Amino acid sequence: xxxxxxxxxxxxxxxxxxxxxxxxxxxxxxxxxxxxxxxxxxxxxxxxxxxxxxxxxxxxxxxxxxxxxxxxxxxxxxxxxxxxxxxxxxxxxxxxxxxxxxxxxxxxxxxxxxxxxxxxxxxxxxxxxxxxxxxxxxxxxxxxxxxxxxxxxxxxxxxxxxxxxxxxxx
Amino acid sequence: xxxxxxxxxxxxxxxxxxxxxxxxxxxxxxxxxxxxxxxxxxxxxxxxxxxxxxxxxxxxxxxxxxxxxxxxxxxxxxxxxxxxxxxxxxxxxxxxxxxxxxxxxxxxxxxxxxxxxxxxxxxxxxxxxxxxxxxxxxxxxxxxxxxxxxxxxxxxxxxxxxxxxxxxxx
DNA sequence: TTTAATGCGGACCAACTTAGTCCTGTTTAA
DNA sequence: TTAAACAGGACTAAGTTGGTCCGCATTAAA
Numbered sequence: 001x002x003x004x005x006x007x008x009x010x011x012x013x014x015x016x017x018x019x020x021x022x023x024x025x026x027x028x029x030x031x032x033x034x035x036x037x038x039x040x041x042x043x044x045x046x047x048x049x050x051x052x053x054x055x056x057x058x059x060x061x062x063x064x065x066x067x068x069x070x071x072x073x074x075x076x077x078x079x080x081x082x083x084x085x086x087x088x089x090x091x092x093x094x095x096x097x098x099x100x101x102x103x104x105x106x107x108x109x110x111x112x113x114x115x116x117x118x119x120x121x122x123x124x125x126x127x128x129x130x131x132x133x134x135x136x137x138x139x140x141x142x143x144x145x146x147x148x149x150x151x152x153x154x155x156x157x158x159x160x161x162x163x164x165x166x167x168x169x170x
Numbered sequence: 171x172x173x174x175x176x177x178x179x180x181x182x183x184x185x186x187x188x189x190x191x192x193x194x195x196x197x198x199x200x201x202x203x204x205x206x207x208x209x210x211x212x213x214x215x216x217x218x219x220x221x222x223x224x225x226x227x228x229x230x231x232x233x234x235x236x237x238x239x240x241x242x243x244x245x246x247x248x249x250x251x252x253x254x255x256x257x258x259x260x261x262x263x264x265x266x267x268x269x270x271x272x273x274x275x276x277x278x279x280x281x282x283x284x285x286x287x288x289x290x291x292x293x294x295x296x297x298x299x300x301x302x303x304x305x306x307x308x309x310x311x312x313x314x315x316x317x318x319x320x321x322x323x324x325x326x327x328x329x330x331x332x333x334x335x336x337x338x339x340x
Numbered sequence: 341t342t343t344a345a346t347g348c349g350g351a352c353c354a355a356c357t358t359a360g361t362c363c364t365g366t367t368t369a370a
Numbered sequence: 371t372t373a374a375a376c377a378g379g380a381c382t383a384a385g386t387t388g389g390t391c392c393g394c395a396t397t398a399a400a
Contacts, residue, residue: 002172002250002293004259006359012282027375040361047377060368061374076289080172089174112182112305119246119296123172126292130285139284176388197346210390217348230397231345 008083010037011045012135015054015079019071019136025064045083052082071133077124079132087127088120178253180207181215182305185224185249189241189306195234215253222252241303247294249302257297258290 013035018026028046032039046065049055056068067074081087183205188196198216202209216235219225226238237244251257 002174002254002257002259003261004172005357009260016282029375038360041359043376044360050376057376058368059366059374059376061372062369063367063375065376084172087172089172090179091173112186114308115300115305119300122296123293126289126296130289135282135285139282139287175386199346208389211388213347214389220347227347228397229345229347229395231343232398233346233396235347 002089004080005084007041007045007048008080010035010041011049011079011083013037014042014045015049015067015071015074015132016136018055018065018067019132021066023066025058025066027064031065048083049079052078054078054082067132071136072131074132075128076130076132076135077128080127087124088116089123090116090120172259174250175254177211177215177218178250180205180211181219181249181253183207184212184215185219185237185241185244185302186306188225188235188237189302191236193236195228195236197234201235218253219249222248224248224252237302241306242301244302245298246300246302246305247298250297257294258286259293260286260290 014031014037017031017034026034028039028043031037031046032042035042037045046055046057050057050065054068054074055065057063057065077087184201184207187201187204196204198209198213201207201216202212205212207215216225216227220227220235224238224244225235227233227235247257
């Protein structure tokens with residue numbers, strides 16, 4: 001199924017929630033209440049995103065988390081790789097700490113490897129083309145993704161209330 | 171990391187091995203010996219591929235497995251989805267038995283869902299453009315994947331011996 | 341007709357990963 | 371000084387995965 005982990009899913013929900021807050025910060029508690037994600041998990045995910053440089057945190061009383069940059073400048077690839085390592089279907093194609101070269105006893109023989117590089121690259125491109133801002137906008141109609149087009153007229157959901165993203169979208 | 175399971179990895183190795191056998195059949199035992207994948211796992215994977223219609227099996231003495239169609243007509247998506255369900259980063263976008271509609275408590279509210287559909291579709295397109303035959307060919311240089319181009323002159327590996335793909339390409 | 345090779349369909353188990361919880365710091369505004 | 375908030379762990383339970391094993395059904399060949 002190639003699925004993302006639940007934590008990544010949470011991360012995206014939390015980030016869209018934060019993006020809607022604009023430049024304000026939100027506490028982990030607020031985000032948990034707003035999204036339905038259990039607080040300890042919120043905390044864990046936010047820590048991860050902060051470590052990856054996607055969020056800035058302010059400690060102490062009246063602290064909280066905020067986006068480190070405008071949502072338009074946060075590509076989806078960066079979110080995913082922040083929470084579950086480099087985007088790659090196979091380990092041998094993942095440039096990063098996860099797959100130290102030499103792990104695969106096949107490396108010298110494997111004829112498939114070059115292909116994986118291409119495939120991984122393609123997927124990265126597709127994901128990198130979307131930003132957090134796009135995810136906050138109303139869902140596009142099914143287009144090629146070449147341009148993450150917003151529909152000219154918003155779809156039937158007429159109330160973009162910035163509350164309660166609630167829970168993982170299974 | 172979005173990684174595929176090891177079984178899928180095995181499946182691809184085994185299929186390329188089988189593709190090299192042309193129209194002949196191979197026994198699970200032969201494939202295990204040829205690839206280094208443990209026999210019981212080979213058996214399990216081949217069973218899955220057979221169930222998905224990618225392989226035909228012949229039982230009894232001198233039985234074995236063979237491709238159900240020419241390798242050119244087996245897209246990568248079909249291989250992957252045969253072994254780990256529909257290709258989809260999120261369950262809510264997966265059309266298939268895995269995600270019965272209603273699993274996600276958010277379905278009516280989730281603003282991200284439409285985007286996932288686009289993303290999943292893009293990945294499916296990318297994977298569907300490659301076939302098993304392409305994976306058997308020498309690895310392409312890094313191109314757009316628009317055309318799964320075979321290099322004009324084969325790279326330095328001059329011996330396309332159809333033996334020993336050996337083990338998972340980690 | 342018998343035999344042995346082969347796939348078929350399970351059950352089963354150990355190891356690993358994941359999601360979630362909890363606790364003890366440290367920082368900082370009020 | 372206090373309390374609210376993040377930081378950074380350790381820890382646990384549950385689920386998944388990879389791997390093993392077994393008995394059965396099928397079939398070509400002896």
